[in-house]
Amino acid sequence: MKYSNLNKIALNLSLLIVLFFGLVYFVASHLVKIEIGFLPFILSEILLFFFSYFLYKYTINKFIYEKIKLIYKTIHNLKAPKTQQNKIENSSDIISNVNQQVLSWAQDKKEEIDQLKKLERYRKEFLGNVSHELKTPIFNIQGYVLTLLDGGLDDITINREYLLRTEKSINRMIAIVEDLEAISLIESGELIMKFHKFDIIGLVQEVFEFLEIKASKKQIRLSIVNNSEKPIYVFAEKERIRQVLINLIDNSIKYGREKGKTKVSFFDMDENMLIEVTDDGFGISQEDLPRLFERFYRADKSRSREQGGSGLGLAIVKHLIEAHNQTINVRSTIGIGSTFAFTLKKIK
Structure with a gap:
């Protein structure tokens, strides 16, 4: 009342x-x-x-x-x-207090129920995605092994090729499990982060060297844009940022054009440093951009699976940047390319 x-x-x-x-x-x-x-x-x-x-x-x-x-x-x-x-x-004014408390309680419960429904939908979608991602390499392994057992093992024209394909499928399964474990550690707060000062330019150069062979196969040129031409020091967890850069630059190579280019640019934002990874690839549609950092989401599902990967790379990148209390975003234009931009705390 x-x-x-x-x-x-x-x-x-x-x-x-x-x-x-x-x-x-x-x-x-x-x-x-x-x-x-x-x-x-x-x-x-x-x-x-x-x-x-x-x-x-x-x-x-x-x-x-x-x-x-x-x-x-x-x-x-x-x-x-x-x-x-x-x-x-x-x-x-007891009645008014009761009325206010009941309305507030009802609103809280509604929000809790909505959140539980959302989590339940997410759980079902997540389990479905995990099942789908694991099913493909498992069926591939099964097919290769059965072929080898049916006599292919003695056929020198296919046995080595099928064993290599089996290894590739196994590695993909391992990557999915490792990435799932990484996300679980980040979300549970169990991931140990050791922040320290390091030169982000030097780290990008190390990542370029690591991915140089992969880039050369598609004749993609890797470059750094640093107007100051001086070392840029940031305060972060170096190995986690290495993981971020590897994911972003590796993606730019995977989905980039033949004889294209990938560049990493730096912009001084006073307290933070803005790092951008830009490619001149095929681009991402506007309808896919909002969901790009979701687990297992693939903008181009057929091309993504051909390229391999766990489908968790960008989700991990987002979690790692947010674990630094920083932000990451993406902009893209079909036919022109994509830019992933994130910030890190700058330090002198």
């Missing part, structure tokens, strides 16, 4: 009492000939009105509160600290 309705009930009952008293006065003055002055009568009516109004209000308030006391205490004790429980319970 709303507090305004409670006031109306008390007001109506008080008016009835005043009218009843007025009627008694009228009957008494005509039948019994009791003479009461007009002014004393008006004053007594006013006093009676206020007295009955507050009496009814208090009585109804307490009566309703006693009826819903158990519900109120259950809801309120779940929400408020002990230091506030007695304060609100002894409030003169």
